[in-house]
Amino acid sequence: MWRKKPSTPPTPCRMLPKKKQPLYLLKLLKKQQPRKRRMMTRRKNRTMSIRVDLHTHSTASDGVFSPPDLVREALRNGLDVIALTDHDSFVGSDQARTLMSGVTVIPGVELSIRDMSGLHLLGYGTALGGELRRTVEDLSFRRKNRARLMLEKLAELGMPLDADRLITSCQGSLGRPHIARAMVEAGYVLSNEEAFRLYIGNDGPAYVGGERLTMEQALHLMRISGFVPVLAHPAELKLPLKDLRVLVEKWRSLGLMGMEVYHPSARKYGMDSLDRMAREMHLLVTGGSDFHTPGDHHGELGAMLKHWRSCQEDYDALLDAMG
Numbered sequence: 331m332w333r334k335k336p337s338t339p340p341t342p343c344r345m346l347p348k349k350k351q352p353l354y355l356l357k358l359l360k361k362q363q364p365r366k367r368r369m370m371t372r373r374k375n376r377t378m379s380i381r382v383d384l385h386t387h388s389t390a391s392d393g394v395f396s397p398p399d400l401v402r403e404a405l406r407n408g409l410d411v412i413a414l415t416d417h418d419s420f421v422g423s424d425q426a427r428t429l430m431s432g433v434t435v436i437p438g439v440e441l442s443i444r445d446m447s448g449l450h451l452l453g454y455g456t457a458l459g460g461e462l463r464r465t466v467e468d469l470s471f472r473r474k475n476r477a478r479l480m481l482e483k484l485a486e487l488g489m490p491l492d493a494d495r496l497i498t499s500c501q502g503s504l505g506r507p508h509i510a511r512a513m514v515e516a517g518y519v520l521s522n523e524e525a526f527r528l529y530i531g532n533d534g535p536a537y538v539g540g541e542r543l544t545m546e547q548a549l550h551l552m553r554i555s556g557f558v559p560v561l562a563h564p565a566e567l568k569l570p571l572k573d574l575r576v577l578v579e580k581w582r583s584l585g586l587m588g589m590e591v592y593h594p595s596a597r598k599y600g601m602d603s604l605d606r607m608a609r610e611m612h613l614l615v616t617g618g619s620d621f622h623t624p625g626d627h628h629g630e631l632g633a634m635l636k637h638w639r640s641c642q643e644d645y646d647a648l649l650d651a652m653g
Contacts, residue, residue: 379642380410380411380641380642380645381408381409381410381411381632381635381641382409382410382411382412382617382635382641382645383404383409383411383412383413383617383618383619383621383631383632383634383635384411384412384413384415384436384438384452384454384590384616384617384618384645384648385413385415385440385452385562385590385593385616385617385618385619385620385621386400386404386412386413386414386415386618386619386620386621386631387414387415387416387417387422387440387620387621387622388400388414388416388422388426389422390414390416390419390421390422390423390425391416391417391418391419391422391440391505392416392417392505392507392508392622393416393422393621393622393623394622394623395623397414397422397423397425397426397429398425398426398429400412400414400422400426400621401426401429401431401433401435402431403631404433404631404632405431405432405433407630407631407632408632409433409631409632410433410434411433411434411435411436411645412426412433412434412435412436412631413435413436413437413438413452413454413618414426414435414436414437414438415438415439415440415452415453415618416439416440417439417440417441417442417505418439418440418441418442418466418469418470418473419439419466419470420437420439420459420463420466423435423436423437423438423439424437436454436456436652437454437455437456437459438452438453438454438455439452439453439462439466439557440452440453440562441453441466441469441542441543441548442540442542443542443543443544443545443548444542444543444544444545445544445545446567447532448563448566448567448568449545449567450562450563450566451545451548451549451552451559451560451561451562452559452560452561452562452590452616453552453557453558453559453560454557454558454560454648454652455552455555455556455557455558455652456556456652456653459555459556459557460554460555460556461551461554461555462551462552462555462557463555465543465551469541469542469543470504472540472541473504473505473540474497474504476538476539476540476541477493477496477497477504477505477508477509478493478497479538480506480509480530480536480537480538481493481496481509483535483536483537483538484509484513484529484530484536487529487535487536489513489516489518489529491509491512491513491516496508496509496512506526506530507522507622509525509530510522510525510526510530513525513529513530545581545584546584549581549584549585549586550584550585552585553585556653558587558588558614558648558651558652559585559586559587559588560586560587560588560589560590560614560616561578561581561586561588561589561590562590562593563590563593563595563596563620564578564589564590564596564599564604565593565595565596565597565598565599565604566595568598571599571603571607574599574607575607575611578607578611578613579611582611582613586613587613587614587651588608588613588614588615588616588648588651589604589607589608589613589614589615589616590616590617590618591604591605591608591615591616591617591638592615592616592617592618592634592637592638593617593618593619593620593629593634594619594620594627594628594629594633594634601637605640614644614647614648614651615640615644615647616644616648617634617635617637617638617641617644618634619631619632619633619634621633
């Protein structure tokens with residue numbers, strides 16, 4: 331039996347050439363075509379994708395927050411990573427690293443260098459520290475002896491302080507800021523600045539010089555101990571930029587690996603100038619607030635992030651150098 335084949339209605343494409351099709355049919359065709367999948371692109375500029383502060387202090391040296399409180403303060407300030415870089419002490423970073431807080435803590439240290447006034451060296455590492463740790467412990471012990479001598483001089487000047495209580499209250503490295511705060515609490519001076527200006531500053535009657543490493547010794551010590559040495563707050567050396575460059579080149583030849591470009595003091599030079607210098611010399615670029623206590627002349631936690639546009643890339647480079 332013969333059956334009529336069902337006719338298939340012609341599609342618009344079969345009816346007319348595309349150029350002659352009515353507009354509504356063209357729109358219909360467009361809806362029927364599968365959409366092309368849009369490819370996700372990575373952001374080339376990852377500025378502020380991670381919030382880092384690589385220079386902080388706790389009560390293990392001359393900060394006012396205990397290591398746990400410092401980490402909590404960092405979390406409140408929205409930081410992802412901090413480096414705890416107490417003076418001549420790993421006590422704070424050892425304690426902070428054990429906390430489950432949501433903030434990554436990089437072990438660090440800040441050494442005072444003998445070569446010139448204001449010269450400090452930051453060290454960052456993931457290892458136990460080896461020889462560096464042993465030297466830091468020795469320096470911390472010597473700091474306590476120095477503090478006792480300064481307290482004896484203050485007593486001779488009519489300002490006795492309880493040496494044992496002061497040393498016991500300090501968790502790590504005892505320094506002049508601890509003595510200054512004790513003088514304020516005892517009512518001998520009105521402020522830490524007054525204590526330094528009148529009594530315990532470098533020219534003060536109660537001052538006792540401390541034992542420090544040379545830059546060459548400190549660089550060698552950090553490198554053999556698996557730490558990354560970074561020049562701290564170069565602007566505080568108060569040198570013309572060209573003279574600073576000569577010194578940094580010399581230290582680089584001795585093992586210096588980075589420069590703390592983004593620091594509150596860097597405004598004296600201009601952070602762009604320091605950034606350019608560091609990169610031209612193939613040094614790591616780091617940044618940190620040098621946080622000690624809220625509202626002092628150092629920066630607040632995370633204060634440098636608004637200037638440090640390359641934070642993510644520079645932090646990644648530091649991690650690579652740390653291994």
